[in-house]
Amino acid sequence: xxxxxxxxxxxxxxxxxxxxxxxxxxxxxxxxxxxxxxxxxxxxxxxxxxxxxxxxxxxxxxxxxxxxxxxxxxxxxxxxxxxxxxxxxxxxxxxxxxxxxxxxxxxxxxxxxxxxxxxxxxxxxxxxxxxxxxxxxxxxxxxxxxxxxxxxxxxxxxxxxxxxxx
Numbered sequence: 710x711x712x713x714x715x716x717x718x719x720x721x722x723x724x725x726x727x728x729x730x731x732x733x734x735x736x737x738x739x740x741x742x743x744x745x746x747x748x749x750x751x752x753x754x755x756x757x758x759x760x761x762x763x764x765x766x767x768x769x770x771x772x773x774x775x776x777x778x779x780x781x782x783x784x785x786x787x788x789x790x791x792x793x794x795x796x797x798x799x800x801x802x803x804x805x806x807x808x809x810x811x812x813x814x815x816x817x818x819x820x821x822x823x824x825x826x827x828x829x830x831x832x833x834x835x836x837x838x839x840x841x842x843x844x845x846x847x848x849x850x851x852x853x854x855x856x857x858x859x860x861x862x863x864x865x866x867x868x869x870x871x872x873x874x875x
Contacts (some may be wrong), residue, residue, distance in 0.1 A: 714791075715788055715792065716790065716863060718784070718787040718788040718790075718791040719787065719788050719836045720784075720869055721787055722780075722783040722784030722785070722786060722787035722788065723780055723783070723784045723792075725783050725787075726779040726780045726783035726784060727776065727779075727780060727782075727784065729779070730772070730775050730776050730779040731772070731776075732845075733771050734750050734768065734771065734772050734775055735768035735769065737771070737775065737832070738767075738769070738770055738771055738832055739768070741771075741829060741833055742832075745833055745835070747771050752790075752859065767869075768832070770796040770831075770832060771828055771831045771832035772827035773841060773845070774824065774831040774832075774841055775828050776825070776830075777824055777827075777828070777841055778821055778824035778825050778828045779794040781820075781821060781824070782807045782817055782818075782820075782824070782825075784820040785817045785820055785821065786813055786814060786817040786872070789816050790809060790810060790813035793809045793813055794809060797809060804867040806873075807873035808873065809873075810867075810874070811840050811869040811870065811872055811873035813863075814842045814868050814869045814872030814873070815865050815868075815869050815873065817867075818861070818865050818868055818869070820862070822857065822858050822864060823845065823848075823857035823858065824858070825860075825864060826848070826856075826858075826859055826860060827841060827844045827845060827848070827856060829860075830844065830848075831844060845857070
């Protein structure tokens, strides 16, 4: 079985995270806006309300927090998966591959959940954060450190199954 070195996994994950985040940030931003909207015509209304003005600036709101979350998250996932494969040794059957992928994602989510929370709140525009560090300070002051892990279980339940499949 060929496994990647830790360095290759980290670099590959970093590159993958940067490219995907920059390309897909507008869709992630619109998803967040749609989740905040309510009403029957929320899709059309949200898109029309969100896009006027400087489209480039509007759709990339939250890019810095997204990069701050995605770069270490994807790099950590690739590296963790690589190391778990090494620990497991030998060829992986389908069940083992799914289990290791899900475990690698679960460990990664635990590590980057505070960044995921800040990214989502930053994109929502409802919290008035001006910086990533300011967002962390505000959350810890208002909700204590446990607030940084709000939504952890939901994120694991969302991410671990698909990570096990690929």
